[in-house]
Amino acid sequence: MRSYNLIAPAKINLYLEIISDRPDGYHELAMILQSIELADKINVQSLSTDRIRVNCNHPQVPTDKSNLAYRAAALMAAKFPEALAQYGGVEITINKQIPVAAGLAGGSTNAAAVLIGIDLLWKLGLTKPELEELGATLGSDIPFCVAGGTVIATGRGEKLSPLPSLDHIYIVLAKYRSLEVSTAWAYKTYRQEFGNTYLKDTENLAARAAAVHSEVIVKAILNKDTREIAQKLHNDLERVVLAAYPQVLQLRELFATQPGVLGTMMSGSGPTVFALVESEAQAQAVKLQMRAAIPDEDLELFVTRTITHGIQVASSI
Ligand code: ATP
Numbered sequence: 001m002r003s004y005n006l007i008a009p010a011k012i013n014l015y016l017e018i019i020s021d022r023p024d025g026y027h028e029l030a031m032i033l034q035s036i037e038l039a040d041k042i043n044v045q046s047l048s049t050d051r052i053r054v055n056c057n058h059p060q061v062p063t064d065k066s067n068l069a070y071r072a073a074a075l076m077a078a079k080f081p082e083a084l085a086q087y088g089g090v091e092i093t094i095n096k097q098i099p100v101a102a103g104l105a106g107g108s109t110n111a112a113a114v115l116i117g118i119d120l121l122w123k124l125g126l127t128k129p130e131l132e133e134l135g136a137t138l139g140s141d142i143p144f145c146v147a148g149g150t151v152i153a154t155g156r157g158e159k160l161s162p163l164p165s166l167d168h169i170y171i172v173l174a175k176y177r178s179l180e181v182s183t184a185w186a187y188k189t190y191r192q193e194f195g196n197t198y199l200k201d202t203e204n205l206a207a208r209a210a211a212v213h214s215e216v217i218v219k220a221i222l223n224k225d226t227r228e229i230a231q232k233l234h235n236d237l238e239r240v241v242l243a244a245y246p247q248v249l250q251l252r253e254l255f256a257t258q259p260g261v262l263g264t265m266m267s268g269s270g271p272t273v274f275a276l277v278e279s280e281a282q283a284q285a286v287k288l289q290m291r292a293a294i295p296d297e298d299l300e301l302f303v304t305r306t307i308t309h310g311i312q313v314a315s316s317i
Contacts (some may be wrong), residue, residue, distance in 0.1 A: 003045035005171040009035045010104040013265040015214050018233040026156040030214050035148040038304040041095040044117030051089040058096035068107035070115035083122035101180040103268030105141045112145035115312045148310020163221050170283040173302040174251045175272040186269035189240040228278035230263025230276040238290040241270040258286045
């Protein structure tokens with residue numbers, strides 16, 4: 001029975017701009033996505049039957065067919081029935097460290113790890129672009145989770161152009177454990193409130209997305225200028241989420257006043273807020289300051305850092 005242990009990193013959005021809506025119900029986006037060290041551990045193991053089984057240590061994560069890791073395995077089984085018959089089904093065990101429904105792509109990175117794990121278990125030899133393409137059929141963030149690093153993502157998030165990697169920028173993450181923000185709600189509300197500002201502008205969307213608005217932060221990334229990157233963080237969804245969730249606004253404002261914080265922003269559709277900090281020591285100090293300001297045990301705080309890769313194979317048996 002073969003088995004692979006994989007590391008599945010979370011992501012943050014350094015930049016998220018909503019360019020327009022699309023006929024398929026998604027939005028045309030311009031994002032800069034960044035892998036971070038905070039990661040789930042995923043084990044994929046062959047089964048002697050053709051079943052797919054999911055185990056997870058986190059009570060909020062479903063282990064049935066709605067789990068994105070399950071759906072990734074089901075996709076592989078449907079695409080490669082001969083490999084399923086030859087090598088058997090898979091048991092997936094998720095050790096969740098990434099907060100759930102947090103805007104950190106926890107489910108997407110699990111799905112990406114399962115695609116890569118099954119490719120190895122079934123000796124398929126798929127290329128990264130092939131795995132990214134498969135992932136895109138399950139969720140917009142999955143291609144990025146396969147690729148990892150620092151990337152400009154356009155389309156609905158699935159078209160990737162790599163940027164030079166940003167390594168070792170320290171980050172503090174803050175999230176209220178019991179607070180969840182629905183991604184669908186955030187985009188729908190944005191569209192209702194601000195859609196009239198972009199709906200008619202359908203010209204040359206992808207080019208505009210990649211070139212115009214994100215230009216300043218892209219330049220800062222090319223120059224590896226952490227201070228400038230931190231100043232140019234942007235997320236359109238803050239306009240709706242901060243207005244509706246005072247706790248997220250509070251974290252955002254508190255981070256901004258901490259000594260050592262270079263810049264702060266909500267990740268994805270929230271509710272996680274992150275701060276870029278110059279050094280590990282400063283990040284630990286910011287974490288302590290945040291804890292002292294909000295002693296509520298519901299608040300989760302993490303010190304992590306940017307990394308240059310996506311899914312990694314840690315070991316195999
Ligand atoms: P994104 O940043 O891609 O929008 P997210 O970090 O906001 O994602 P997830 O942690 O992926 O959100 O969870 C969203 C929902 O998906 C949760 O409510 C959870 O029940 C469900 N879910 C399904 N599979 C998983 C999984 N493997 N890990 C976490 N959540 C999962």
